[in-house]
Amino acid sequence: MNTRPNQSPDSSLPRTSHDDASLEPCGDFATALSDFRSAVNHVAERETSKPVPSSWLVPAQRRHRSAQRRLILAWTCAALLCIGAVPLLHQTKPVVTPPVVAHQDNPSDDTALLEQVDNAVSESVPSSLAPLVTLDSWSSTTSTNEPDTKSSPNKPEKKNVAR
């Protein structure tokens, strides 16, 4: 058996052992195959019995040349496309996103806006919370009269001295 070094067996085929007897047709099938061979031979002989003209291989030569020409043309087109694409690639600018510019308004505008917001949000104190308002005002007055001794230990002595 002639096997080549770089030849790999067809892996898609199952590894079955076919004895030569199973590969030899017999009976009617063998006769049919023999007839088939005779028919193919008959047609082939009829076609090749015609004399070969002097320019028999010229069409093959022409086909070969046109195939070569097509190949060269294809490679030339591919090369031209590549060469043409290079400057285009260089010319394309990267997409730059516009920088976010900080919005600088006048301070007067800010003040007006804040006042507007303040007016919209602020409400008058409801009547049910009125004692708290007075209490709050009272506590604020008492807190001014009785300062926290812990936070500022030196100052109460001065106030006492003043009394």
Added chain:
Amino acid sequence: MGHMVSTELPPLARAESVLELADFDEVVRLYRPRIFRFLMASLADRDVAESLTQDCFFKAYNARHQFRGDSSLGTWLTRIALNLVRDHLRSRRMRFWQRTRDTALDIVDIGDWVPDGASSPEAVYLQQERVREIWQSVDKLSRQQRTVFLLRFVEELELSEIAETTGMNTSTVKSHLYRALRIVRERASGKSEGEK
């Protein structure tokens, strides 16, 4: 083809060529029927077979210096023909929108063959019918199965010669041949039974 004239190619440089050919025209004369028969049976197209036969001999002529005599000249030429068939089928698949089988050999054409020694018209008809069935079944085989089948039963090559020609190992050749035989037998017998 004794009256064949020169193929209008420059003569072989015999001193350089390992392919010891007295005359390339002689090679064409000897092997053209065999190559054409194989190509016609493979492609079922007379015109394409003729074109590829020309291509085969043209390639052989151009590559004659590469022929080292490791295999027989017939095997070498058949291998070139096999490559041409493969390329042709591939390009035909690429040009699927074209109807490439306009000139396909009519099945009736094959069936027109009249067997020798047929006893009666009925026997002739039956034999022609069987040939048609096998022809149709072979056309449905995969490329490799068809190649192996035709090399075995039309070209009558040995398994080792088929392996050498196709580049497969012998067990692969046997597998393809076994499957091809089974398919052809099943299809042919199935059609016969269906017609009965």
